[in-house]
Every structure is written in C-alpha cells, then in structure tokens.
Amino acid sequence: xxxxxxxxxxxxxxxxxxxxxxxxxxxxxxxxxxxxxxxxxxxxxxxxxxxxxxxxxxxxxxxxxxxxxxxxxxxxxxxxxxxxxxxxxxxxxxxxxxxxxxxxxxxxxxxxxxxxxxxxxxxxxxxxxxxxxxxxxxxxxxxxxxxxxxxxxxxxxxxxxxxxxxxxxxxxxxxxxxxxxxxxxxxxxxxxxxxxxxxxxxxxxxxxxxxxxx
Numbered sequence: 001x002x003x004x005x006x007x008x009x010x011x012x013x014x015x016x017x018x019x020x021x022x023x024x025x026x027x028x029x030x031x032x033x034x035x036x037x038x039x040x041x042x043x044x045x046x047x048x049x050x051x052x053x054x055x056x057x058x059x060x061x062x063x064x065x066x067x068x069x070x071x072x073x074x075x076x077x078x079x080x081x082x083x084x085x086x087x088x089x090x091x092x093x094x095x096x097x098x099x100x101x102x103x104x105x106x107x108x109x110x111x112x113x114x115x116x117x118x119x120x121x122x123x124x125x126x127x128x129x130x131x132x133x134x135x136x137x138x139x140x141x142x143x144x145x146x147x148x149x150x151x152x153x154x155x156x157x158x159x160x161x162x163x164x165x166x167x168x169x170x171x172x173x174x175x176x177x178x179x180x181x182x183x184x185x186x187x188x189x190x191x192x193x194x195x196x197x198x199x200x201x202x203x204x205x206x207x208x209x210x211x212x213x214x
Contacts, residue, residue, distance in 0.1 A: 005044070006040050006041075006044035007043075007044040007047040007048055008048075009038070009040075009044070010034070010035075010038055010040055010044045010045045010047070010048035011047075011048035011051050011052065013038055013048075014029070014034065014045070014048050014049065014052060015048075015052060015057065018052070018057050018058075018068055019123065019157075020123050021123070023068045024068060025068050025069065025070035025071070026067055026068060026070065027067060027068040028064070028065060028066070028067050029049060029058065029065070029066040029067060029068065030065070031045050031046055031049065031065075031066075049066050053066065056069060056072075057069055073210075075155075076156075076206075076209070077206065077210070079152055079155045079156055080156075080202060080203070080205070080206040080209075081203075081206070082148075082152055083149070083152035083153070083156070083202055084198075084199045084200075084202035084203045084206070085199065086145055086148040086149050086152060087133070087137055087149050087152065087198060087199075087202060088195040088196070088198040088199035088202070089142075089145055089195060090137040090140040090142070090145050090146055090149045091133075091136045091137050091140075091181070091194060091195065091198040092191040092192070092194045092195035092198065093139075093140045093141060093142055093145065093191070094136055094137055094138070094139035094140045094141075095136075095184075095185045095189075095191065095194050097139040097141065098135070098136065098139055098185055102135050102139070103182055103185065103186055105135055106132055106135040106136060106178075106182060107179075107182055109128055109131045109132045109135070110132055110175060110178045110179060110182070112128050113125060113128045113129065113132065113171075113174075113175050113178070114175050116128065116171075117171060117172055117175070120164075120168055120171065122164040122168065122171075125164050125171055126164055129164075129174070130153060132178055133153075136181065136185070136198070137149050167205070167208040167209050167212050169208070170204070170205050170208045170209075173204065174201070174204075174205065177197070177201045177204070178201075180197060181194070181197055181198060181201065184197055
C-alpha cells in the first residue's frame with residue numbers, strides 16, 4: 001500500500017478503485033465497510049472521502065451518503081473543448097524543441113498502446129495516452145499555456161479515468177493519429193498543421209463520446 005498517513009493511504013486506495021472502475025458511478029461508499037477492508041478506523045476514510053468529494057470524484061447526498069460521481073457530460077464537453085485548444089497550441093510550440101530522443105520515447109509509448117489494443121485495458125491505455133502526450137506538450141516554452149494543459153488533464157482525471165472505457169473503438173484510431181502527429185513533428189511541418197492535427201485528435205475523442213451518449 002502507498003506510504004504516508006492513514007488518511008493518504010485511504011485516499012489513494014479509494015481513488016484507485018474509482019479510477020479502475022471497481023467502484024462504478026452511483027456506487028455507495030459505506031465508510032465502515034471500506035475502513036474494515038483497509039484495516040483502518042473510520043476517521044481516515046472519512047477524510048479521504050472528503051478529499052475525493054472536493055475533487056469531484058464523489059458526491060454526498062443527505063439520507064444517502066457518499067456515492068461515486070458519474071461523468072458530468074457538460075463538464076466533460078467544456079474540458080475537452082478547452083483542452084483541444086490549449087494542448088494543440090502547446091504541442092505546436094513544443095514541436096521545434098522535440099528532439100529525436102523524445103520522438104523515439106513517444107513512439108515507444110505509442111507502440112505499447114498499440115499492443116494494448118488486442119487485450120484492451122482502458123485504464124492502462126489512458127495512462128499510456130497521457131505519457132505519450134506529455135512528451136509532445138511538456139517542451140512548451142509558454143508556462144501559462146502549459147499550466148492550462150495540466151489543469152485540463154487533471155480535470156479529465158477527476159471526471160473519470162478513461163473515456164476509452166466508453167468509446168473503446170476510438171483507441172485504434174487514436175494510436176494511428178499519434179503516429180501522424182509524430183511524423184508531422186519529425187518532418188518539420190509548420191506550426192499550424194501540427195496545432196490543427198493535435199486539436200482534431202482531441203475533438204475526435206470528444207465527438208465519439210458524444211455520439212455514444214446521445
């Protein structure tokens with residue numbers, strides 16, 4: 001188990017179960033049961049649940065208690081729209097600073113994602129997806145844009161661990177779009193082309209999710 005205070009351990013344990021889908025949207029979080037399962041008293045579990053509520057992963061209703069939050073479609077829409085813009089800009093600004101070693105690292109991650117497709121694990125795929133995009137946007141020389149990208153990714157994580165759980169068919173297209181992005185960067189494509197490709201890559205996932213839920 002994760003090192004740290006009991007409250008921190010409880011937080012990490014419960015969050016992991018929500019992110020991995022063990023605790024699904026609407027699941028009632030019974031403090032006593034979770035505490036017993038973790039071998040803790042109720043106090044650190046209650047503190048952990050409060051943190052998760054503040055992050056939007058848990059909701060609390062009178063006479064019901066704490067339950068796992070579902071995806072808020074409107075919040076997801078706004079987050080993805082914003083992220084498509086700021087991440088597209090960050091990727092374009094990063095491109096001239098991405099060297100061959102970084103390209104190779106990103107391509108290796110994308111290969112892992114490709115190998116994930118046959119025995120699809122949406123949580124693992126999503127972790128790799130973030131690793132891939134991090135290589136592309138972390139070189140962004142504008143710290144304000146980079147901060148907005150980080151905020152967007154963190155907000156997505158709090159909404160749900162994996163959109164790909166809901167639209168698994170998007171995963172294969174996503175891997176191919178990643179390779180296209182890498183080729184644009186490798187060949188020194190202009191910033192507009194890279195920004196557009198990165199933006200469309202993000203909005204394609206949003207469109208697939210919206211089509212699935214409508």
